[in-house]
Amino acid sequence: VGGYGDAAGHAAGYSAALSQAANMLEVVRDQLQSAISVLEQPPPPTLWWGSARREYETAARELASTMHGLRSALAGEAQRQRESAAAMAAADAVAPVGATTAVIPGDFGGVGW
Amino acid sequence: VTTSGASTVDLDGFAAQIFESAGRLDQGCWSARGAALALPDAERQATQSLLEAVAAAQARMTALAGAARDTSVAFTGTERSLESFAVDLLGIVVWLLGPSTATTLALAVTSATRAPVLNETAVSVHPTASKLTQEPRSMEELIGRIPRAGVGNAQVRIEHYGGDEPVYYVFVGGTIDTNIDPTSEAFDMSSNVNAIAGLDAASQRATIEAMREAGITASDHVILVGHSQGGLIAARIAQSEQFHVTDVVTVGAPIHAVPVPAGVRVVAIEHNEDIIPSLSGVAVAGATLGAASSLTVMRSVKGMPAEPGDTLPAHNLSRYVDTARSIDRSADPALRAAAARVTVREERSGTASWWRADRG
Numbered sequence: 168v169g170g171y172g173d174a175a176g177h178a179a180g181y182s183a184a185l186s187q188a189a190n191m192l193e194v195v196r197d198q199l200q201s202a203i204s205v206l207e208q209p210p211p212p213t214l215w216w217g218s219a220r221r222e223y224e225t226a227a228r229e230l231a232s233t234m235h236g237l238r239s240a241l242a243g244e245a246q247r248q249r250e251s252a253a254a255m256a257a258a259d260a261v262a263p264v265g266a267t268t269a270v271i272p273g274d275f276g277g278v279g280w
Numbered sequence: 281v282t283t284s285g286a287s288t289v290d291l292d293g294f295a296a297q298i299f300e301s302a303g304r305l306d307q308g309c310w311s312a313r314g315a316a317l318a319l320p321d322a323e324r325q326a327t328q329s330l331l332e333a334v335a336a337a338q339a340r341m342t343a344l345a346g347a348a349r350d351t352s353v354a355f356t357g358t359e360r361s362l363e364s365f366a367v368d369l370l371g372i373v374v375w376l377l378g379p380s381t382a383t384t385l386a387l388a389v390t391s392a393t394r395a396p397v398l399n400e401t402a403v404s405v406h407p408t409a410s411k412l413t414q415e416p417r418s419m420e421e422l423i424g425r426i427p428r429a430g431v432g433n434a435q436v437r438i439e440h441y442g443g444d445e446p447v448y449y450v451f452v453g454g455t456i457d458t459n460i461d462p463t464s465e466a467f468d469m470s471s472n473v474n475a476i477a478g479l480d481a482a483s484q485r486a487t488i489e490a491m492r493e494a495g496i497t498a499s500d501h502v503i504l505v506g507h508s509q510g511g512l513i514a515a516r517i518a519q520s521e522q523f524h525v526t527d528v529v530t531v532g533a534p535i536h537a538v539p540v541p542a543g544v545r546v547v548a549i550e551h552n553e554d555i556i557p558s559l560s561g562v563a564v565a566g567a568t569l570g571a572a573s574s575l576t577v578m579r580s581v582k583g584m585p586a587e588p589g590d591t592l593p594a595h596n597l598s599r600y601v602d603t604a605r606s607i608d609r610s611a612d613p614a615l616r617a618a619a620a621r622v623t624v625r626e627e628r629s630g631t632a633s634w635w636r637a638d639r640g
Contacts, residue, residue, distance in 0.1 A: 184318035
């Protein structure tokens with residue numbers, strides 16, 4: 168990404184990228200939920216018994232708990248990205264085309280808005 | 281749990297669901313990583329850090345699936361053995377006594393009473409047809425090339441591919457005559473019982489004779505593929521070390537008591553409801569198959585419609601072809617690696633010949 172022809176275009180590009188990334192994080196959240204559902208289902212009663220079953224269930228519970236935490240963190244990040252995207256879109260709407268009021272450091276060539 | 285390196289994959293099992301879910305999560309992570317590349321620094325770093333944590337959880341899930349899969353082996357085998365109690369009395373006897381004890385006992389009784397059953401005879405082999413062919417590109421193609429058991433049918437198919445990596449594929453069919461009194465059919469119950477006991481079996485002699493007639497020498501690279509008795513014969517030939525066998529692929533074959541040499545990779549594909557593999561014991565990780573790299577693939581075909589008159593539908597070769605198709609679709613790394621060893625990605629032409637063996 169880069170090489171936007173003007174500052175307004177660059178802001179629009181960031182805004183779109185943030186929205187897209189937020190959407191992808193939501194996809195990962197859904198897949199985590201699916202994984203949690205799989206991990207929370209009890210093994211078939213005839214499949215294991217004794218310590219092997221207990222070890223599996225303990226590990227699956229712990230992993231599901233970790234995944235729940237990750238889902239929350241992903242939700243927070245997706246929310247932040249959506250807010251950033253909205254803020255950029257709003258700034259883009261009021262800024263005069265070609266105006267340069269700030270410089271974004273990083274990989275995008277220092278083009279600002 | 282792979283105490284001797286052998287492992288089992290249950291295609292339709294509990295572990296497969298975990299594998300599948302972990303696979304989807306992995307794909308989602310990769311897509312999200314791609315989207316994150318377009319973000320400003322702060323958001324990109326935060327996103328990548330989160331995705332790394334998700335990837336770590338995904339890796340743990342895959343490991344858990346692997347453990348679940350391998351731990352399930354013993355119980356899959358036990359369940360199937362319990363099913364066999366209601367299916368076949370012979371299966372119970374063999375399971376209780378062990379395959380060698382049961383067959384040796386049966387042969388001792390028939391020998392002592394001079395009963396004209398289960399006796400071995402001479403066998404003759406002749407080619408019935410040949411044609412140009414292409415090397416198998418999938419497990420479905422591989423299993424689909426095993427000769428169908430039928431009266432008068434060729435029992436052995438041999439394919440040869442030259443070039444830089446020459447190889448012979450030997451496909452061996454299953455039992456044709458289920459009577460214990462030998463007639464002209466070499467792939468009969470006498471051969472079955474003798475092969476399970478590790479004794480002289482006409483079908484084994486016939487297959488070896490066909491291989492030699494086809495020009496296979498002791499140093500040629502050989503891949504053996506067989507259904508039912510054909511799979512057992514394949515394992516016995518690998519055990520004999522008369523040929524340079526690198527891989528054995530069996531479907532519905534009673535091979536679990538055959539001490540296949542450690543250098544031979546064995547892929548045993550079995551339906552949970554198929555009693556025939558149980559005749560040589562059950563698939564238990566660490567206690568099955570001689571080869572350290574062996575892989576047993578389990579699948580339940582319960583509920584699949586049976587054809588009229590099919591007394592052992594789960595043993596049907598057509599169903600194993602369907603299971604091979606499932607293996608081709610599976611993303612399980614153990615299955616992918618096993619399939620890659622016995623199939624090719626690029627087309628290669630060779631010759632196929634069919635061989636018929638008769639007693640007498």
